Amino acid sequence: MLKKQYLMIPGPTSVPERIVRAMSREMINHRGSEFVNILNEVSLGVKKCMKTDNDLYIIPSSGTGGMEAAVVNILSPGDPVLVINIGAFGSRFVKILKAYGADVDELKFERGVRAVPEDLDKKLGEKNYIAVFLQHNETSTGVLNDVKKLSEIIHAHGSLVVVDAVSGLLTADLRTDEWGLDVVVAASQKAFMLPPGLSFVSFSYKAWECYEKAKMPKFYWDFKFMKKFAEKGQNPFTPPVSLYYGLLESLKMIQEEGLENVFERHRKLKDMTRTGLKNMNLKLLACDEAASNAVTAVFPPDGMDADMLRKNIKEKFGVMLAGGQEELKGKIFRIGHLGYCCEADVVVTLNSIKECLR
């Protein structure tokens, strides 16, 4: 029988028809006046989503590119830094930092748990770190960090705060300026409802002070070069123009729904997902308090392989779920409920899981 596709993974997420149409416009000169207007408008829009007046750079790359840019623009080799590691994307920060020769310490938490403020406070008391790296939302475990609280502690110790909000932005509030987040990284293929290909990085005045001393090599990720071009409404390198068309439309949709309503929708989808799974007696990886609004990680019933279950669900119902990463591979499955996602999508997903578990 005909099956519709339900892309319930934590990114790339479904792209609304409006955005697909917007992206289907003819190509323009990326050094012409029309592009200047587009760049200015989308920059302003993304800043609103991040609640910041800091500089914002839009990079032709996946989210990881934005994370790498966040690293090389503020640090020199040998600089002491701390990574709060609550999942695979914490580990990714560690790998990037080590690749560029930073002196990396890790504050690692069990998978499924969010960072404990007291542990962070203690760790920061042991050493002076130039910067602390953390996830807003950890995609691999479905855990939301208390960024406000963590940022307060980091500031009390005088370090820079670098936040990977790739999967978190728009699914839960993130107040870049109010909470003093120096660098925030986001990307197009999550709650912005766009295809992958753009990363967004906000960069504070304090981050610029670090830039002046930062000796890690950079060219493609160099924010000073980007700043020079941004001043004339351009990118240094050819930008993915069609994604900018899509971003314009995405920001329009977010404005129409209202930013706070977007958060609220994600919170509701999370509650609905978790309640449904609990009613099936399934064990969830994250506790309610730390649960992500973007993605829910679930254990299959004892003795069942998570990846076989996913395969079944996909074949029978067209619902695509994500698997586990790193040490959680084969042990959990993950439901993405972010971006262009509504209650009906969650109903279909929960029903397909229920049927396949029979």
Add this chain to the structure above:
Amino acid sequence: MLKKQYLMIPGPTSVPERIVRAMSREMINHRGSEFVNILNEVSLGVKKCMKTDNDLYIIPSSGTGGMEAAVVNILSPGDPVLVINIGAFGSRFVKILKAYGADVDELKFERGVRAVPEDLDKKLGEKNYIAVFLQHNETSTGVLNDVKKLSEIIHAHGSLVVVDAVSGLLTADLRTDEWGLDVVVAASQKAFMLPPGLSFVSFSYKAWECYEKAKMPKFYWDFKFMKKFAEKGQNPFTPPVSLYYGLLESLKMIQEEGLENVFERHRKLKDMTRTGLKNMNLKLLACDEAASNAVTAVFPPDGMDADMLRKNIKEKFGVMLAGGQEELKGKIFRIGHLGYCCEADVVVTLNSIKECLR
């Protein structure tokens, strides 16, 4: 009066309706089996365009990202390298190499001229270079290098050959394996007729030998990491899925036209453009022998500002031309005749220039 847009710049180029439609497909899981098939098919297709059996990596970035990847995967800081600089993109290689601490020498030629093989041979006799960097087609001046001849000389001196073919690939023959080109960089927004957002890099066995000794820091650009994922039909980081859909269609169009016919079409468009401009008594930057099939750089009549002329042509006829770069800014204008471009586009362009010069 209604005006159609003619995007006659050397990239991004116009995107055919077929490709726009192909890109408008729904999003899929970039870690699922369907994407595996797409990745394998497009990799094979791009390799055919490059005439290579070497490894090929497709990176979510602009062309410059591919150039940076070419650098950091084969070199260590302090490594002696030579850049054959015939224009702004030669200078770009120099900047990237210097940013990563390579010991860079330049063999610079006057703008509008292609690299002179004898000069290269002499230069290579003075010092042992690990690698030599050059452009296939120099976009900023509209000059095509004799890559075959240059590569022969470089090999005779035992250096690696790294070619930026971003604007050149598909506009003129490039035989990666037959000519022994170790690293070749291309990108989506030129003769592939796609929007910007993907770069392509081929990497030879000899390049892999250099990789093992290469100490420049890398994470996002790391080919070993990409190779590991490529073996299971994946990218390490979320790929711009819709551009892959477009690339599938682009490769189909190239196959239908025939690769050699694609070169021939570009050669004809170049001849037509140059003949038309000469008939207007305009001076061309490149001599016939070194003329690019992708882009033609032209001097406006004496005393006329090139950028004012471009503005006029755009306003009156909807034809968008590119300006000069670096020392040529304001002095020349450039006509892109690559990618989704046919004789009628050149007719309209030449006519608009003629009318505006009256």
